[in-house]
Structures are given as structure tokens and as C-alpha cells.
Amino acid sequence: MIGEAVTIERDADVRRAFASDASGLVLVPDGVARPTSRDEVAALLAECASSRTAVTCAGGQTSTTAASITDRGVLLSLRGMDRVLEVDAGRRIARAEPGVIVADLKRACAAEEMLLPLDPTSEEDCTVGGAVACNASGARSLRYGATRPHVRGLTVALADGTITQLRRPLLEKNTVGYALAHDPIDWFVGSEGTLGVVVEVEFSLLPLPEQVIGLALPFASEEAALRFVVAARESGVLHPRCLEYFDQLALEIVRGAEGARDWAGGASAFVYVEEAPPRGMAPALDEWLALAESCDGLVDDARVYDSESALREARRVRHAVPAHMNERGDARRAFGGRKVSTDWAVPYHRLGEAIARARALAREAGIEQAVIYGHAGNGHPHQNFIAHDSEELGRIERVVEATLREALALGGTVAAEHGIGKLKRKWLPLQMTPLQLRGMEAIKRELDPHRILAPGNVL
Numbered sequence: 001m002i003g004e005a006v007t008i009e010r011d012a013d014v015r016r017a018f019a020s021d022a023s024g025l026v027l028v029p030d031g032v033a034r035p036t037s038r039d040e041v042a043a044l045l046a047e048c049a050s051s052r053t054a055v056t057c058a059g060g061q062t063s064t065t066a067a068s069i070t071d072r073g074v075l076l077s078l079r080g081m082d083r084v085l086e087v088d089a090g091r092r093i094a095r096a097e098p099g100v101i102v103a104d105l106k107r108a109c110a111a112e113e114m115l116l117p118l119d120p121t122s123e124e125d126c127t128v129g130g131a132v133a134c135n136a137s138g139a140r141s142l143r144y145g146a147t148r149p150h151v152r153g154l155t156v157a158l159a160d161g162t163i164t165q166l167r168r169p170l171l172e173k174n175t176v177g178y179a180l181a182h183d184p185i186d187w188f189v190g191s192e193g194t195l196g197v198v199v200e201v202e203f204s205l206l207p208l209p210e211q212v213i214g215l216a217l218p219f220a221s222e223e224a225a226l227r228f229v230v231a232a233r234e235s236g237v238l239h240p241r242c243l244e245y246f247d248q249l250a251l252e253i254v255r256g257a258e259g260a261r262d263w264a265g266g267a268s269a270f271v272y273v274e275e276a277p278p279r280g281m282a283p284a285l286d287e288w289l290a291l292a293e294s295c296d297g298l299v300d301d302a303r304v305y306d307s308e309s310a311l312r313e314a315r316r317v318r319h320a321v322p323a324h325m326n327e328r329g330d331a332r333r334a335f336g337g338r339k340v341s342t343d344w345a346v347p348y349h350r351l352g353e354a355i356a357r358a359r360a361l362a363r364e365a366g367i368e369q370a371v372i373y374g375h376a377g378n379g380h381p382h383q384n385f386i387a388h389d390s391e392e393l394g395r396i397e398r399v400v401e402a403t404l405r406e407a408l409a410l411g412g413t414v415a416a417e418h419g420i421g422k423l424k425r426k427w428l429p430l431q432m433t434p435l436q437l438r439g440m441e442a443i444k445r446e447l448d449p450h451r452i453l454a455p456g457n458v459l
């Protein structure tokens, strides 16, 4: 029976426990629902549709854009739906409920020698449902793409409480109707909880790579390092699965985290490369070093990570950069400051220009330069600024908006990874035309006519 199985908790402590995510904002919901089955989700939605009560989904609440919190209606936490339903190496699929932590599902797949290619840095804390809803990506998305291409099937509870099952068509050619309508799975992936509630996901899997090596390649200048990134993308021979850039400030943090302050003394930047050669083939170590040398790389100081534990260590050290900046940002909260992180991207061959313009804007505004690091292979760096107080925060936000305009002028996007949520909604019209926005509104109207799902997210 509709509504009977679902309790909406009104206790103040429970509501406060779900009132924050990684955005730094606090929004206290009117109630919290913690279903353990898809039927409970459906019942809740049907009830909320008839009472016109807003429903905002939450998974791990790692959203940096306040997408997983609300002060309107019910916060629907999917964490209780946390069963891995199937990992089938033969059919190369995994099925899971939305509350499964991404890293747990990856480990379950790895135990069957299969790779789930999702790669958000937050994988130990974020859920499968959240990754689908945000189309999460990461360093290795250079090779594997974001979450979207790996979603083979979705079960979604719609705003009126009906459950629908969607499967990707396996067609290679199709001329029927508008492309927009070819595959409704794509409506839900990346929709940030605004079109339906993901209650089950089927992912397609890849075989685990036989061998992976990592390489940290230092360069004397930012220009040389970014030239190397473009050369690697265009080599036609080398097949990196990630190409991550670290500027001078990020390099200093990495040196500190490694306890190796004297590593690559002449360097002012480095690129971290990971390669997973096809089965039966050796990693192209010499070719990588030769390419780096041709771009003035300091190859004598290159580091090679060629075991599982060494690769884990490389990952830990790289994560020291955002962790260090988070700590610095948190220390300024009492003064109205915080860390400000950008998520813009440009076509990879224009990244050098984009970073130069971004640095010039910061210089002109008289603010401390951001630490710049991240997914250079996809033209997608993160700039981490520290606002020391509320006045500086305002200046940084103006610089960020000017930087986004520059990125767009170079053919880029304002948000390549973390979505729009509530905090970046103001920038949507900078990028999308009125026609595109009306198209999105039309889908929203059709799927959620009373606009109960995730009010304030995206639209």
C-alpha cells in the first residue's frame, strides 16, 4: 500500500545529520526517508506526488555543489539500499542497488578479475546512485570515459511512483526519431536527481588489465609539461589511461607528502601518466621517456611505479594535493573564507592558453595564485584557491566567473565533473543557449510535472 512502508523521520538530530554535503552549505530538510527497497521508494514518491512534497535524493553526500541537500520537503537517503546484486564475469556485467559505495563495487568486480571503470576520487565515500546521477568521472576517464558509457541498464522510480526499467539499445545504426529519444538512459545519467530516483544500476565491465605502470615525469616549465600532454594525446602509439598535471605549487605539496623535498630540483611541474597495455604487451616505458625528453622533460628524475603497492602510493600522494588544500580552506572558515575549486575544462590542446588566462585574471585581481592540478589529458584542471576571509572570497568568485567566460570562449565547459547542483546553476546560461534550456525544461515537465524532484538542482 502506498506510503505504509515508508517512515518520514522528523527528529531534529536526524534532519541535521543529512543537512550538509561537501559544498560547505547547510540545508535542513523537513524530514528524512531511509527506504530499504525500491517498493518503499515508489510508495514514498507516489505519496509525495499527490501531496506535492519535494523529494531530494542523497547517496554519500559528497556533492560539492549542494546537490544532495535541501531545505524543502523530504531528503531521500538511498544508503540503506546497499546490496551488490550480481557480478557476472562471463556476461561482463555488475548489478547493484544505488546505495552501494563505488569502491566496494569495484572491489567486488576486481575479485572476479573484472574492472568497473568508474573513477571518482571520492570513490570510497560516494555511491553508485550518486555516481550515475552526476555522471562522475576521474583521472582514468581519459581512457574509459565517464560513468555514462558503462551504464547498461537502469531501474528508475519516476516522480509519480511508477518504476521503469531501461536498457541501452545495442544497435550500431538507427535512424528512427530524434537522437534525443534514442536512449532514455541518457536522460537520467547526469540528471542530478531531477528526473527520477535510480533504484538499480547494471554496469558493463572490462577485463582487469594485466599490468599497469605509473610514471611521474618532471618538467622545467609549465609550457613544456602541457606540450608533453598534447604530444601524448596525439602520439597515436601511446595509450595512457590518465595524464594528470601538477603545477609548481602542487609539486611542492607532493614533495612534502612524499617526504622527498629534493625530488626533481629543477622541475616546476610534473605529469603523472598511467599506462595499461593490452594483454600480452609490455608497457611502453622507453617510448614514454623518449616522448618526455623530446618535450624537454627532466627524465633523469622520472619515477616509475610498477607494482600494486607503488601505484597505491602514487594515488595517495596525488590525493595529498586536494586534501592539503581542504585543510587550508577549512582553517579559514571561521573568518568567512574557504577553499574555492573550479571544475572548468577546455579542449585539451587549448589548456595551456586557458591556464595562462586564468593566472592572468588572478594576478590582475591581486589574489593568491590557485594550485592547479588534475586531468590535463581531458583539458580539465582543478584550480584550488584559498579565500582567507569573506572579502577575498567575493574577489575570488568574480575571478572564477571571469575564468569560466574565458574557458567558454576557448570552446570549454563551466563544469566537467562535479555537476551543476545548486551552487553552479547561475552559470548554466553562460554555456547553454535558450533553446537548449527549453529542451531540458521540456523533459523535466514531462517526467516531473509537479517539480517535486530535487528542486533547485540544475534548472
Ligand SMILES: Cc1cc2nc3c(=O)[nH]c(=O)nc-3n(C[C@H](O)[C@H](O)[C@H](O)COP(=O)(O)OP(=O)(O)OC[C@H]3O[C@@H](n4cnc5c(N)ncnc54)[C@H](O)[C@@H]3O)c2cc1C
Pocket: 021, 022, 056, 057, 058, 059, 060, 061, 062, 063, 064, 067, 068, 078, 098, 119, 120, 121, 122, 125, 126, 127, 128, 129, 130, 131, 132, 133, 134, 135, 136, 137, 138, 139, 191, 192, 193, 194, 196, 197, 198, 199, 322, 417, 418, 454, 457
Ligand atoms: C573529496 C572529493 C573528491 C571528489 N572527486 C570527484 C571526482 O574525482 N570525480 C567526480 O565526478 N566527482 C567527484 N566529487 C564529487 C562527488 O563525489 C561525485 O559527484 C559523486 O558521484 C557523488 O556521489 P554521492 O553518492 O556522494 O552523491 P550525493 O552527493 O549524495 O548526490 C549527488 C547528486 O546525485 C543525486 N543522487 C544521489 N543518489 C541518487 C539516486 N539513487 N537517484 C537519483 N539521484 C541521486 C543527488 O540528488 C544529487 O543531485 C568529489 C567530491 C569530494 C568531496
